[in-house]
Amino acid sequence: MKKRDPDLLLFHAPLLRQGMTTPSAMRDVVWALMPATAASMWFFGISAVLVLSSCIAGAVLAEWLFATKETRGESLRDSSGIVTGLLLGLTLPPGLPLWMGFLGGFVGIALGKVIWGGLGHNLFNPALLGRAFLQATFPIAMTTWVPATGEAGFFAVYPGNLALPFMQVSVDAMSSATPLGLMKFEQVVTPLSDLAFGKINGSLGETSGVALLLGGVYLWLRRDLDWRIPVSILATVILFSACLGLFDAERFPTPWFSVFSGGLLLGAIYMATDPVTSPVTPRGAWIFGIGVGVLVMLIRVFGGLPEGVMYAILLMNSATPLIDRYTQPRVFGRGAESP
Amino acid sequence: MKQNVSREEFLKGIWRDNPVFAQVLGMCPMLAVTNSAINAVAMGMATFFVLVGSSFLVSTFRHVIPKQVRISCFIIIIATFVTIADYTLLALVPGVHKELGAFIPLIVANCLILGRQEAFASRYPTKLAVMDAMGMASGFLLALFSLGAVREILGDGALFGFKLFGENFEPWVIMILPPGGFLTLGVILLFFNWFKTKKDEFLEDVAAAQRSEG
Numbered sequence: 001m002k003k004r005d006p007d008l009l010l011f012h013a014p015l016l017r018q019g020m021t022t023p024s025a026m027r028d029v030v031w032a033l034m035p036a037t038a039a040s041m042w043f044f045g046i047s048a049v050l051v052l053s054s055c056i057a058g059a060v061l062a063e064w065l066f067a068t069k070e071t072r073g074e075s076l077r078d079s080s081g082i083v084t085g086l087l088l089g090l091t092l093p094p095g096l097p098l099w100m101g102f103l104g105g106f107v108g109i110a111l112g113k114v115i116w117g118g119l120g121h122n123l124f125n126p127a128l129l130g131r132a133f134l135q136a137t138f139p140i141a142m143t144t145w146v147p148a149t150g151e152a153g154f155f156a157v158y159p160g161n162l163a164l165p166f167m168q169v170s171v172d173a174m175s176s177a178t179p180l181g182l183m184k185f186e187q188v189v190t191p192l193s194d195l196a197f198g199k200i201n202g203s204l205g206e207t208s209g210v211a212l213l214l215g216g217v218y219l220w221l222r223r224d225l226d227w228r229i230p231v232s233i234l235a236t237v238i239l240f241s242a243c244l245g246l247f248d249a250e251r252f253p254t255p256w257f258s259v260f261s262g263g264l265l266l267g268a269i270y271m272a273t274d275p276v277t278s279p280v281t282p283r284g285a286w287i288f289g290i291g292v293g294v295l296v297m298l299i300r301v302f303g304g305l306p307e308g309v310m311y312a313i314l315l316m317n318s319a320t321p322l323i324d325r326y327t328q329p330r331v332f333g334r335g336a337e338s339p
Numbered sequence: 340m341k342q343n344v345s346r347e348e349f350l351k352g353i354w355r356d357n358p359v360f361a362q363v364l365g366m367c368p369m370l371a372v373t374n375s376a377i378n379a380v381a382m383g384m385a386t387f388f389v390l391v392g393s394s395f396l397v398s399t400f401r402h403v404i405p406k407q408v409r410i411s412c413f414i415i416i417i418a419t420f421v422t423i424a425d426y427t428l429l430a431l432v433p434g435v436h437k438e439l440g441a442f443i444p445l446i447v448a449n450c451l452i453l454g455r456q457e458a459f460a461s462r463y464p465t466k467l468a469v470m471d472a473m474g475m476a477s478g479f480l481l482a483l484f485s486l487g488a489v490r491e492i493l494g495d496g497a498l499f500g501f502k503l504f505g506e507n508f509e510p511w512v513i514m515i516l517p518p519g520g521f522l523t524l525g526v527i528l529l530f531f532n533w534f535k536t537k538k539d540e541f542l543e544d545v546a547a548a549q550r551s552e553g
Contacts, residue, residue: 097509111522137513166496168509 020223022119023078025275028224030079032215033086033270039208043148044094047158048204054098056085058105059130066114080119084108087127087270090205091263091310092134095146097163100138104130124317125277128267128310135310141168145178145201178202179261180306183253195260206263216269225273228285229292233268234259236293244301252301264296267309277317284320284327291316345470352474358451359482359524360531365451369483370520372442376499379487381435383480385428385443387473389420390452394460394472401461413456414447421446451479482527489523490514 040048063081064072085105092101108130116122135142146158178201179190194200196209205212219225237258244252258264272278272292279288292312299308358364368386373379393416397404404412425443428436436443446452455475460468491497494514496504513519 133513136516136518137511138509139512141509163509166504166509167507 022080025224026079026083028219028222029083029270030086032219032222032224033083033090033205035211035214036090036205036208036266037086039211040090040094040204041154043207044146044158044204045154045156047094047156047161050098050157050161051092051094051096051101051204052086052089054101055089055092055105055130056082058102058107059085059088059109059126060105062106062109062114066110071118078119080113081109084113084126084130087205088130090266091127091131091203093142093145093203095144095158095160096141097168098161099163099165100134100141104134106130107133120276122276123320124314125271125274128271128314128317131310132314145181145203147201148207178306179257180300183257183261183306189253189257190261192256192260195257200261203263206266209260209265212265212269216265219269219273225269226275226278226285228282229273229278229289230268232286232289233264233272233293233296236290237264237297240293240297244297258297258300262300262307263309267296267313268292271309272313272316277320279320279323279327281324281327281329284323287323287327288316288320291319345467348467348470349474349477352471352476352478353481354478356475357478357482357531358475359479360528362451363528364454365449365479366524367445368442368449369486370517370524372439373483373487373490373520373523374494374515375491376484376487377435378438379483380480381428381432382439382442383476383483385421385424386446386449386452386479387476388424389417389446390455390476390479391469391472392420392423393417393452394455394468395465397456397460398463398465398468404461409461410453410457413453413461417452417456418447451475485527486520486523489527490519494519 037048037052040052060076060081063076067074067076085108088104088108089101092104108126108128111133112124112126112129113119113122141160144160146160179195183189190200200207216225216230220227238255241253241255241258245254253261268289272289279285292309295312295315296308299305299311305311352358356362359366359369365386368382372382393413396416397413400412421444424446425436428439428443455472459471463471488498491499492503493511495510496502496508502508511519514523
């Protein structure tokens with residue numbers, strides 16, 4: 001660093017600056033996701049690497065393809081495509097054919113971001129939009145949960161991963177239910193220690209709750225994340241399931257089970273807090289988080305699906321502009337009815 | 340010259356003023372019945388018959404129909420042809436008729452058809468009106484077919500029921516569901532507009548080059 005003479009240092013406004021830029025915020029998210037990524041590799045081996053990289057490849061290809069000549073370098077440098085691809089990959093089942101992951105990343109960026117006008121203009125979280133597309137398009141492949149590789153070792157690839165493009169898996173995949181599915185359809189409760197450390201079936205990133213929390217704490221320390229959103233989501237879920245437990249402790253999940261099972265932590269920490277698609281006002285953040293929490297529990301307990309984090313966040317995403325509009329703080333010196 | 344005019348009226352409906360891609364008309368059947376190519380083509384043929392028939396009648400009687408009640412008269416004429424198409428399909432292809440269901444009677448409400456009567460057939464001589472109707476209906480048929488073909492190929496791995504990719508094809512379930520219609524139509528419109536922008540840019544460049552030369 002060259003030392004500058006402070007007498008000759010001239011600036012125009014704004015004079016107070018923060019070091020935070022879009023590329024640095026995106027890189028922080030990538031770093032924060034590293035524990036969860038490492039956990040997914042630990043449990044699912046090389047397949048995790050393959051699925052995650054195919055999602056990232058699809059997302060980055062869409063970024064590159066639909067950028068104009070002038071903005072092409074920019075959209076690749078801020079690595080938002082990598083974040084979207086990584087987040088999407090972490091929500092996918094480990095045995096998913098790679099071409100589906102690629103397609104999901106591509107659709108997530110193309111329909112979730114580029115078509116709205118690029119970064120900062122999208123209404124829905126791109127990664128979740130890509131996942132919703134995959135869920136609606138390939139419902140069977142998206143709900144085939146393979147167990148962790150275990151003894152087979154790191155380099156054992158799930159046969160499903162290697163399906164040819166547009167073809168389905170020819171081998172019958174060994175499939176088993178996620179803790180939420182077990183809870184909902186077979187009334188089997190998975191022990192909490194397995195949920196927290198990831199010895200369960202599920203999508204790549206949602207298995208290890210502790211790894212996700214670590215990344216969340218990092219993001220919070222780096223001020224990349226509005227703590228109100230994850231806190232309000234988790235508090236709502238805990239309260240909701242505690243209330244349900246008062247009625248029938250046997251039938252309904254316990255609060256800690258609700259928090260650590262499924263994609264709730266992944267969604268609450270990394271997806272609901274996407275600064276583009278969540279409210280900017282503090283009051284709005286609370287409303288948003290409570291809304292997501294209530295919807296998650298409604299879908300999980302009373303809906304037809306075992307897991308509802310994706311739809312809960314997407315639904316609240318669509319309410320974000322409205323929430324922002326009605327929670328604008330009062331302008332100083334004006335009446336209460338100012339916009 | 341006369342020949343050129345009627346040919347022009349025919350061709351504009353297929354490409355430049357395509358009822359779906361350029362005017363965005365007739366969206367209801369467009370999105371509702373294009374989950375397979377055969378349904379799309381059947382709907383396109385029925386619309387073709389109704390549009391050409393009613394354009395012919397409306398244009399022939401355009402001096403007789405009172406201006407104040409013209410819309411009701413158009414609707415009665417259109418409804419007549421729709422009823423004929425309805426029963427013809429029921430007799431010839433009962434399976435397709437069953438799948439199309441309520442959307443055949445709803446051809447009456449297709450804004451493309453009423454729009455052509457109001458905008459063209461009631462103002463121009465019969466020959467031009469029929470050419471215009473044939474062009475518009477062909478354009479509509481083409482659009483329906485392209486949407487239906489894309490949705491059936493991706494959603495079922497087949498075209499007109501023939502399997503294209505063998506047994507192992509993984510169907511894109513969303514494509515034969517309603518969202519698939521919106522997605523496919525959006526992507527096709529996107530390409531159409533992109534092409535149009537590129538073409539306009541190209542023509543402008545050519546014009547600029549000519550100006551600088553001259």
